[in-house]
Amino acid sequence: MTRKVSVTGGKGGTGKSTIAVNLALELACLEELVLADLDVEAPNDHIILGVKLEGEEPVTIMLPVIEYEKCSACGSCAKVCDTGAIIAPKGRLPMVLPRLCSGCRACMLVCPNNAIREGRRVIGFTYETPISLGGRRITLVTGMLREGEEHVSPVVVAGRRRAESVGARFMLVDTAAGTGNTVSIALEGSKLAIAVTEPTPLGEHDLKLILELLGEMSIEAWVVVNRAGIGSEERVRKLASQYGARVVARIPYSRRLLESYVSGVPIVLMRPEDPISLVFRKLAKEIVEVV
Ligand code: SF4
Ligand code: SF4
Numbered sequence: 001m002t003r004k005v006s007v008t009g010g011k012g013g014t015g016k017s018t019i020a021v022n023l024a025l026e027l028a029c030l031e032e033l034v035l036a037d038l039d040v041e042a043p044n045d046h047i048i049l050g051v052k053l054e055g056e057e058p059v060t061i062m063l064p065v066i067e068y069e070k071c072s073a074c075g076s077c078a079k080v081c082d083t084g085a086i087i088a089p090k091g092r093l094p095m096v097l098p099r100l101c102s103g104c105r106a107c108m109l110v111c112p113n114n115a116i117r118e119g120r121r122v123i124g125f126t127y128e129t130p131i132s133l134g135g136r137r138i139t140l141v142t143g144m145l146r147e148g149e150e151h152v153s154p155v156v157v158a159g160r161r162r163a164e165s166v167g168a169r170f171m172l173v174d175t176a177a178g179t180g181n182t183v184s185i186a187l188e189g190s191k192l193a194i195a196v197t198e199p200t201p202l203g204e205h206d207l208k209l210i211l212e213l214l215g216e217m218s219i220e221a222w223v224v225v226n227r228a229g230i231g232s233e234e235r236v237r238k239l240a241s242q243y244g245a246r247v248v249a250r251i252p253y254s255r256r257l258l259e260s261y262v263s264g265v266p267i268v269l270m271r272p273e274d275p276i277s278l279v280f281r282k283l284a285k286e287i288v289e290v291v
Helices: 016-027 045-049 076-080 106-110 153-166 181-187 201-216 233-242 255-263 275-290
Strands: 003-009 033-037 057-066 116-133 136-145 170-177 192-197 220-228 246-252
Touching: 003 016, 003 181, 003 201, 016 033, 016 045, 016 136, 016 170, 016 192, 016 275, 033 045, 033 153, 045 116, 045 136, 057 153, 076 106, 106 116, 116 153, 136 153, 153 170, 153 181, 170 181, 181 201, 192 201, 201 220, 201 233, 220 233, 233 246, 246 275
Parallel strands: 003 170, 003 192, 033 136, 033 170, 192 220, 220 246
Antiparallel strands: 057 116, 116 136
């Protein structure tokens, strides 16, 4: 069975993906690994890894198709649609606005003439990219929402299922930032979640929210302080302990980390003996021992 760990964070811009990718590269030295990038609105693990995505598969949801020859223009479909995806001016034929449709099928159920059939529309893609870097092998599964699309959850679910279907012994999930529904979907099944934060008042505020969510989901939480040194770590430690979590690593603000980010080579590959790379190596070992 795949053992699953997530890297998450209440706030965007905390360096969550950089931490996920470097951690994945160290975990891949110890375990057969699939890295699932489920931050589907802005997946960037492949950019940090410097690889091109492969194995594209569309993610589709149901889209109603109206057979106008059967339609009596009764308007029932528009009335039942709570996303406003069907417009039906009185006595006129209805029209579907695909981008607003959630695929709930309510319109099909209420149509008295059986005039609505099931079509599909593409809302995003998943990818499965085999990666070989620095002697490590990783399968990167990426979920990507189509531009302008609003229905995020089905793409997260599709990405998670595709990552699970790889059948690797270990899965590291990179979730979106925040504590929304799509983050919960990405976290599902995790034995451990690593909450990435920075020691600032905003970081603390968002850390509290993600720790609350992890508590509700009964997922063990560890905290990694990124950009350590820019604020009060004591407050982060105190907050973590209030939620039964512990600070397992601190990553100082570093020019070398920034250089690796800019050059597109993760620091554990660029400078394997850098103190920051050693933090990732130690953390990977601890994770494998515990999960
Ligand atoms: S499937 Fe649901 S959301 Fe889409 S048009 Fe029909 S009722 Fe509206
Ligand atoms: S419910 Fe059926 S018959 Fe009525 S307007 Fe919609 S498609 Fe036409």
